[in-house]
Amino acid sequence: MATSFAGVPIFDYEALASVLFFIGLAGAIARRNPLVMLMSIELMFNAANLAFIVFARAWLNNAGQIFAFLVITVAAAEAAIALAIVVVVFRSAPQVNVDDVRVLHG
Amino acid sequence: MIPFWIIAAVLVISALWTVTARKPIYSVVSLLLNFAALATTYLILHAEFLAVMQIIVYSGAILMLFVFVIALLNSGIAPIVLGRDRVPVAPAAAAALATIACVATAIAAVHAPAIVPIATHSPLGAVGRGNVFGSIGDFGQALFLSRLLPFEITALILMVAVVGVVLLAGDLTPYVPTRRRAEQARRALREAILREGK
Numbered sequence: 001m002a003t004s005f006a007g008v009p010i011f012d013y014e015a016l017a018s019v020l021f022f023i024g025l026a027g028a029i030a031r032r033n034p035l036v037m038l039m040s041i042e043l044m045f046n047a048a049n050l051a052f053i054v055f056a057r058a059w060l061n062n063a064g065q066i067f068a069f070l071v072i073t074v075a076a077a078e079a080a081i082a083l084a085i086v087v088v089v090f091r092s093a094p095q096v097n098v099d100d101v102r103v104l105h106g
Numbered sequence: 107m108i109p110f111w112i113i114a115a116v117l118v119i120s121a122l123w124t125v126t127a128r129k130p131i132y133s134v135v136s137l138l139l140n141f142a143a144l145a146t147t148y149l150i151l152h153a154e155f156l157a158v159m160q161i162i163v164y165s166g167a168i169l170m171l172f173v174f175v176i177a178l179l180n181s182g183i184a185p186i187v188l189g190r191d192r193v194p195v196a197p198a199a200a201a202a203l204a205t206i207a208c209v210a211t212a213i214a215a216v217h218a219p220a221i222v223p224i225a226t227h228s229p230l231g232a233v234g235r236g237n238v239f240g241s242i243g244d245f246g247q248a249l250f251l252s253r254l255l256p257f258e259i260t261a262l263i264l265m266v267a268v269v270g271v272v273l274l275a276g277d278l279t280p281y282v283p284t285r286r287r288a289e290q291a292r293r294a295l296r297e298a299i300l301r302e303g304k
Contacts, residue, residue, distance in 0.1 A: 007168055008110045011212055013151075016114050018208045020121050022201065027125030029197045032190065033177060033189040035130040039137050042168065046144055049156075057151040059237055060230060062248045066256065069249070072156075072163050073260045077231050077267035079168045083175045090179050 021047035034086050034098050038079065046076040060069040110150065116143040134172050141165045149233055152240035 020043060027040030049068040056064025091099055118145065123136035141164045148157035231238030238244065249257055 010112070012114075014212050016117065017211075018205070018212065019118055022205050022208075023118070023121040023125055025201050025204075029201060030191050030193050031125065031238075032182065032192065033130055035123070035179075036127070036133050037173060039133050039172065040165070041126055042137065043124060045138070046141070046164075050144065050147060053151050053153045053156060055146055057240075058155065062240065062245060063253070065156055065245060066249055068153070068156055069159065069245075070256055070260055073263060076163055076168055077263050079171055080267050080271050081170050081274070083171055084271045087175060087178065091215050091268055099219075 003044055012052060017050040017054065019094060020044075020050065034089075037098070038082050038086070039085045041082075044077065045071055045078075066099050069071060110147075113143050113146050113150075116140075130176050131173070134169055134176070137172075138165055138169055143168070152230065152233060152238070154233055154240050155242050155245040156240075192289070 007024065007035065024040045024043030028037050031037050040093075044072060047069050052064040052068040054064075054072065056062055056068070091098055120136045120140040120202060124133045124140060127133040141160055145157040145160040148154075148160060229238060231241075233240075235241065242246060
């Protein structure tokens with residue numbers, strides 16, 4: 001058996017992180033509301049953070065914690081910019097189908 | 107062990123509620139619960155500083171941003187979203203495959219040899235004590251001594267995000283207070299006060 005802490009094997013923490021990640025992925029794929037899609041992406045960020053912190057604890061090396069810190073920063077920047085895009089898109093038209101928002105394709 | 111399973115149940119249920127809630131504000135509330143439970147998990151895993159950051163940055167800043175945007179967009183009467191939720195076949199199949207791959211990897215990891223700590227920055231100790239693994243002192247030393255460059259890149263990312271948000275959503279026409287505008291504002295205020303008096 002691999003490392004366990006607080007009486008819980010590392011596998012259980014990893015299973016929890018992957019379950020949370022795929023709940024977020026399902027939300028990002030299936031939901032049509034852009035705000036809920038963004039919140040699902042936040043769920044995925046958090047699942048990745050949990051995995052980083054679990055492995056930091058397992059290896060007793062806080063590189064994983066620092067990586068989680070960077071992920072929190074990137075998530076904050078992503079949320080700010082994505083919400084700005086949502087506000088801009090929905091300010092120009094009151095009702096928008098998210099599949100039709102293609103101006104950012106480049 | 108039992109606290110972990112309670113927290114795990116709270117995490118999964120609140121995540122499912124976030125994804126399935128009909129109104130985005132309910133999603134925000136359940137996401138708040140999810141973040142709080144996750145911060146508890148971080149505490150169990152000796153990541154004290156990150157538990158506090160989770161509450162401050164995610165619950166305090168990001169979720170408040172979501173709430174403000176919901177308030178801004180829902181001030182109209184009509185629902186903002188057209189179309190129904192859908193499950194596109196190709197991404198769903200890819201996600202299912204990825205799930206199976208993840209579970210298989212995790213099962214393989216169970217049979218891997220036990221993890222041996224390689225680089226201990228600080229000894230493991232009770233959460234809340236100084237100079238133990240994951241404490242603020244330990245994390246700060248690692249961040250500012252051995253990993254300063256990633257921290258500086260973080261600052262750059264945040265600055266780029268701020269500039270991007272202002273460019274995207276900000277009103278870039280400069281506000282010039284002229285004497286005429288000041289006079290207009292004063293007159294409007296006087297009329298509003300007079301109307302209020304009647």
